[in-house]
Amino acid sequence: MNRHMANQPTLPNGFFSTAKQEEGLNREQYQMNSMTKILAFLTLTLLLTPLTGCTAEEEEEAVAFPAFSSLADNDETYDNARMAGSPFIVVFSAEWCNSPCYTTMHALWAAQPELPVLVMSTDPVENATGVTLSEWHASADAHDDDDTTGDAGVSLTTYAFMKGSEVAAALDITRPGSLAFVNGEGEVTYLHEGRMDDTDEILKRWSEASGTA
Numbered sequence: 099m100n101r102h103m104a105n106q107p108t109l110p111n112g113f114f115s116t117a118k119q120e121e122g123l124n125r126e127q128y129q130m131n132s133m134t135k136i137l138a139f140l141t142l143t144l145l146l147t148p149l150t151g152c153t154a155e156e157e158e159e160a161v162a163f164p165a166f167s168s169l170a171d172n173d174e175t176y177d178n179a180r181m182a183g184s185p186f187i188v189v190f191s192a193e194w195c196n197s198p199c200y201t202t203m204h205a206l207w208a209a210q211p212e213l214p215v216l217v218m219s220t221d222p223v224e225n226a227t228g229v230t231l232s233e234w235h236a237s238a239d240a241h242d243d244d245d246t247t248g249d250a251g252v253s254l255t256t257y258a259f260m261k262g263s264e265v266a267a268a269l270d271i272t273r274p275g276s277l278a279f280v281n282g283e284g285e286v287t288y289l290h291e292g293r294m295d296d297t298d299e300i301l302k303r304w305s306e307a308s309g310t311a
């Protein structure tokens with residue numbers, strides 16, 4: 099037995115120490131690799147963090163105009179597909195809203211005539227206060243009429259009057275007197291609450307929706 103063992107090839111001197119050194123080296127290399135990976139991960143995280151923030155912010159800003167389909171006073175149906183590809187303005191009003199609704203409608207026309215405007219009633223009742231969509235449109239047209247001089251002023255010919263309480267609710271609008279500017283992508287670029295009669299502000303918001311700002 100002893101002879102047999104003696105015949106075993108002798109390991110070179112320092113074999114174990116060399117192996118240990120190699121093992122130590124491998125561990126060091128492994129640690130280095132891990133460090134590199136961690137550093138790379140941290141760098142990537144730092145680089146991506148602001149980008150992620152921006153993306154989330156943009157997604158937050160881009161509110162899609164709600165899905166809708168409504169028959170207007172001109173007997174034409176307006177929906178998202180019809181309005182897609184070009185900007186438009188939605189005035190959330192009601193058959194019984196004279197102020198500030200009519201003021202805002204005429205301020206839009208005065209700022210730029212013949213804009214594509216959808217006037218949506220936040221009142222779900224059919225013919226609210228006994229007024230049809232056509233009568234409502236006529237009443238809005240007459241808002242700037244001068245009874246004493248007989249001057250009929252302007253008629254809001256490019257404005258379509260329709261029901262839209264569900265659309266308004268989807269945008270958290272519960273009462274008349276708000277506006278939405280919508281771009282060609284169907285995204286709300288500006289939501290305004292209350293009277294809007296400042297020409298510069300109207301033109302600025304229209305430019306934003308048109309993508310020309």
Ligand SMILES: [Ca+2]
Nearest residue numbers: 239250251252
């Ligand atoms: Ca008029």
